[in-house]
Amino acid sequence: MSATRDDVLGALKSVRAPSGEDLISTGVVRALSVEDGAVRFVLEIDPKQSTAWSPVRDAAEAAVKALSGVTTVSAVMTAHSKPAAPPDLSSSRKPAQPQGPQKLPGVDRIVAIASGKGGVGKSTVSANLAVALAAEGRRVGLLDADVYGPSQPRMLGVSGRPASPDGKTILPMRNHGVTMMSLGLMTNEGQAVVWRGPMLMGALQQMLGQVQWGALDILLIDLPPGTGDVQMTLAQKSEVTGAVIVSTPQDVALIDARKGIDMFNQLHVPILGMIENMSTHICSNCGHEEHIFGHGGVAAEAEKMGVPLLAEIPLHLDIRTAADSGAPIVVSKPQSTQAQSFRALARRMIEDGNA
Numbered sequence: 001m002s003a004t005r006d007d008v009l010g011a012l013k014s015v016r017a018p019s020g021e022d023l024i025s026t027g028v029v030r031a032l033s034v035e036d037g038a039v040r041f042v043l044e045i046d047p048k049q050s051t052a053w054s055p056v057r058d059a060a061e062a063a064v065k066a067l068s069g070v071t072t073v074s075a076v077m078t079a080h081s082k083p084a085a086p087p088d089l090s091s092s093r094k095p096a097q098p099q100g101p102q103k104l105p106g107v108d109r110i111v112a113i114a115s116g117k118g119g120v121g122k123s124t125v126s127a128n129l130a131v132a133l134a135a136e137g138r139r140v141g142l143l144d145a146d147v148y149g150p151s152q153p154r155m156l157g158v159s160g161r162p163a164s165p166d167g168k169t170i171l172p173m174r175n176h177g178v179t180m181m182s183l184g185l186m187t188n189e190g191q192a193v194v195w196r197g198p199m200l201m202g203a204l205q206q207m208l209g210q211v212q213w214g215a216l217d218i219l220l221i222d223l224p225p226g227t228g229d230v231q232m233t234l235a236q237k238s239e240v241t242g243a244v245i246v247s248t249p250q251d252v253a254l255i256d257a258r259k260g261i262d263m264f265n266q267l268h269v270p271i272l273g274m275i276e277n278m279s280t281h282i283c284s285n286c287g288h289e290e291h292i293f294g295h296g297g298v299a300a301e302a303e304k305m306g307v308p309l310l311a312e313i314p315l316h317l318d319i320r321t322a323a324d325s326g327a328p329i330v331v332s333k334p335q336s337t338q339a340q341s342f343r344a345l346a347r348r349m350i351e352d353g354n355a
Contacts, residue, residue, distance in 0.1 A: 037071035116256025134177030150184030157326025
């Protein structure tokens with residue numbers, strides 16, 4: 001019989017924090033999930049006390065794992081930020097120089113896949129592009145940084161729990177030739193991630209720096225829509241080769257895509273190109289072609305911005321059903337016109353030196 005949520009809370013209550021309080025009373029336990037013997041939770045702590053909290057996390061994992069019916073336990077530490085103290089203007093010391101973006105060890109290129117708004121198929125494009133690049137012989141990683149709506153575990157057919165052999169590093173999952181990590185693997189499907197900005201930034205930095213990505217030619221990062229904390233943290237903390245902007249042809253999507261491009265320009269991240277998704281639809285019954293969301297808008301915008309149009313991806317039912325089944329169309333129907341459009345996109349990025 002599997003352990004219940006109350007069982008887990010009781011076990012955590014037996015663990016003492018550095019302050020001497022029980023773990024539950026401190027209020028640091030977040031995102032607790034208990035499902036089929038797998039227990040996951042986050043400890044939101046003060047970053048200055050990370051050393052003191054490491055043995056507490058280990059003790060919490062051990063206490064929960066000792067429960068009957070618990071098969072796996074994972075506790076992730078993340079940090080919340082406190083308001084900065086006012087600067088000491090009387091001091092003659094030089095202020096510390098800010099640390100710039102860092103290169104991820106073993107990863108040749110980091111490419112962000114972004115969109116100005118949701119619903120344009122950015123995650124579907126990311127999954128198929130990752131699989132297409134792997135099919136072209138590249139060593140590919142995919143980080144699902146869309147923390148509020150992680151969809152890559154479903155699209156790549158990945159389930160289960162990433163292992164952590166030493167409690168510090170995380171072993172990513174792998175399928176269809178792609179090494180993948182997602183916050184969706186840490187939470188239950190359908191469970192909302194109710195986190196503040198600092199928690200999101202901490203989680204992103206952990207998934208970048210504490211995951212054993214290995215040697216990769218390219219790490220694709222599926223960003224959330226918009227121009228928020230995750231995008232800023234990525235650009236400020238990591239050396240990003242460039243960004244690819246995904247948009248549908250309609251004017252509403254292009255308005256937001258322009259904002260995304262402007263954000264990356266402000267963050268000094270090169271725009272590698274744009275992708276027009278849902279570009280055209282061909283009726284499977286009569287063969288009639290129609291442009292449901294318009295056509296050519298992204299091409300015109302790319303020309304205006306002076307960046308290449310990398311691909312025009314059609315709107316097709318098979319792309320959606322393949323993604324929902326966990327086998328992107330590049331894998332499930334490799335000879336289809338839709339799959340070949342993603343293979344052509346992958347080859348274009350390789351030829352341009354961006355993959």
